[in-house]
Amino acid sequence: MLQGMNILIMGGDARFLIVMDDLIGNGANVHVIGYDQFTVQQPNIHSHSLDTMDFSKIDAIVLPVSGTNAQGKMEAMYSEEEIYINAEILNQTPKHCIIYSGTTNDFLTQLAEENQRKLVTLFARDDLAIYNSIPTAEGTLKIAIDETDTTIHGAKILVLGFGRVGFTVARLFKNVGAHVHVAARKSTDIARITELGLQPIRLNEVDQQIQDMDICINTIPHLILNKELLDQVSKETLIIDITSAPGGTDFAYAEKVGIKTVHGLGLPGKTAPKTAGKVIGRIINELLEEQYKKQS
Template identity: 50%
Template sequence: MLTGLHIAVIGGDARQLEVIRKLIELDAKLSLIGFDQLDHGFTGASKEQMDEVDFSTVDSIVIPVSGTNLQGQVETIFSNEKILLTEDILKKTPEHCVVYSGISNSYLDSIVSSTNRKLVKLFERDDVAIYNAIPTVEGTIMMVIQHTDITIHNANIAVLGLGRVGMTVARTFAALGAKVRVGARRTEHIARIFDMGLTPFHLSELKNNVTDIDVCINTIPHPILSANVISKMPAHTLIIDLASKPGGTDFRYAEKRGIKALLAPGLPGIVAPKTAGQIIANVLSQLLGESLEDRKGNE
């Protein structure tokens, strides 16, 4: 239980509603910021403006999985107000206050560091990333069906990267009957791809492995699908870039070439927000519980 814990939940999308439900169930005290247009209320939680919250009593701050932008703005679909998480706000919190986000950037890192607060990036955890790979793959399947005129079965599909998402993507498309080749750099990943019964290739040979593909699915958050690579693809190739913004694709050149390239980060929140929210809520509640126990142990 999280009785006695004051948590500020700032902004978000439908996933955040599952987080709120879970935290209320565990008896936390919640201040909801950026939810003024939310139709239904939550018993045990109060909708507040940023300047109405007494941050000196806030034990934890939960922001959306996307974190903030580089100006400190927190995205929310439940308000038209511009919501900023600033260094001054964090300074008002107790020293033990922890900020929970999915990812971070230079702005968020900076204000957390300058105020000596702790930042937990949920998407860097293996358990969250692996659970999240499931709705990500389902959304990718949906996009391939919507944007191609062929079946997945017998299609030539290249998956770039064998991380936590790449592995699930490759395995699932192979199970649907696609002919899957997977590009990686690390020798152990090349070996794992071979062990999975798929066709491995080293990313240094990427240009030679896209000349006959129908779909290219990128999971690598670095420039990988350059103009040189895209120029070797058939005109009908569909590119789906699952990497975090700005992705790893030269979208300008893809458009010039007439190749459809789609940037699709955050698929779990689009195709399965309830499940994606429950994944975040379960891990977050566990972390908050551990943090509360640690504090009690140190008192």
């Protein structure tokens, strides 16, 4: 139980409505910033603005899955207020306050270090990333269906990357009858791709086969679909990039040369917010319970 703990949720999407309920069910007092357009009905949920929040009583801060941008700003689906975190805010919190964020960047990592606050990156955990890959894959499949005029069954699909998300995406598309090719760098991944009955491609040889694909799905979180590789892509190919902003695709160049692209950001929150929220809530509760025991 988190009886008496004060947890602040800053920004976020529909997934965090579920996280709120889970935290309340575990006895926490939940404070929120960035939910002024959402009607709070639970007595243990307290809505604030950045100006009215008393940060001195906060035991933990929960940031969106996407974390912050390079200036500390974050997404807030239920508010038009600009939500951000900075040194001034952190310095008002108790020393034991922990920051929980889906992902991090140089700004957030440095902010936590310089202000001596512990930062926990939730999606660095294999369990959460694997659970989250399920609604991500389903959301990717939905985009593929909506954005094409042929069946996925029988289509030639190229998945770039064979990490936790790439694995789930490749397997789902195979299960609906697509001819799935997967590009990877490691020999162990090539072996696993082959064992799963998928077609392996060495990442440095993608340019030789990408022109034959109906759909290309990128899961590699750095620029992989650059100008040189896009020049090998057919104008009939749909590119779906499901990596965090800025993505692994040169979207401007793709548009210039007439290649259709979709940047699938935040797919779990759009496809299955209840399921995705439950997963995040369970992990956060476990981590907060560990924190609570240390503070008690």
